[in-house]
Structure formats: C-alpha cells, structure tokens
Amino acid sequence: MKKTHSAWRFILAAFWAVLAMAFIGAGSAHAAPPKFCAPTTFSLSGSVADQFWNNVTPNQWAKMLSANWQDNGFHFYGRVRQRGPDAGINTPSDLESEIRKGTPKPEGTPNRWQINLPILSSGGQPLRVIYDYDGSKNAKCSLVTLSY
Incomplete structure (x- = not known):
C-alpha cells in the first residue's frame, strides 16, 4: 500500500x-501582428520625410506615421534621432527603407516584437526596431525603441 x-x-x-x-x-x-505591422508595409508620408532628423519635430514625426503605427511618448523618435545617424539612418526615409529590409520576430516579452535591420553594431548585433502589438480589436503597432 x-x-x-x-x-x-x-x-x-x-x-x-x-x-x-x-x-x-x-x-x-x-499575439501575432497583422500584415499591416509587417516591415514590408511600413511607410511614412509627408514633405519632411527626407529632412535630417534634427529638422524633424515630434509633431511632424507623428503625422508621418501611417494610421496603423504610433509612437506614444516619442521614446522611439528620441532614440532614432540619437542612434540613427551613427547607423546611417539620417532621415525618416532612411529609416523606412531599412525597416522594409528587416526581419520580424518575437522579442521575448509578451506582445513585443522586433524587426532586425540589416545594420550591425561593431560587435555584430543587428540594429532592432522594437514595437508592441497587443492583438486587441483596435490595436496599433506601437513603436517602443531602436536598439542594438
């Protein structure tokens, strides 16, 4: 027993x-992001898309983003202005071009995704666009940061 x-x-x-x-x-x-969050569909619009980052205001940046993307708090905007030029991303159009070449994959945190850009750090790490997508009915792809 x-x-x-x-x-x-x-x-x-x-x-x-x-x-x-x-x-x-x-x-x-x-929550798998929809097709409008795919790197190949990322697009910016506006007359300042070809301006250098130091000439682009947060308001102009917000207006450039398509309706499915957002940058709450402008943290991403600050990071791309800070880190972009050292990586050859001098304008919003440069960013759009690099994102469209990128590869998406889960980042590790629930509902957080990353797009690995074809730009490498000196240590061989890809520059990553980090964004959130929570899968809710009216969810947008929310840019978080730009980091190696």
Missing part, C-alpha cells in the same frame, strides 16, 4: 507541474 501511495503522489505532483508549465507558457504567447 505504501508503494501505491507514493506512486500516486508522484503522478499528482507531475500533473501539477505540467499544468503549471502550461499556464506559464500560455502567459508568454505573442
């Missing part, structure tokens, strides 16, 4: 462990 009791405790413990892993795994799932 003692062996049977131990076996059942082991089976029950294994069941709870599998169940816990299933819940942990479910919490980290990514």
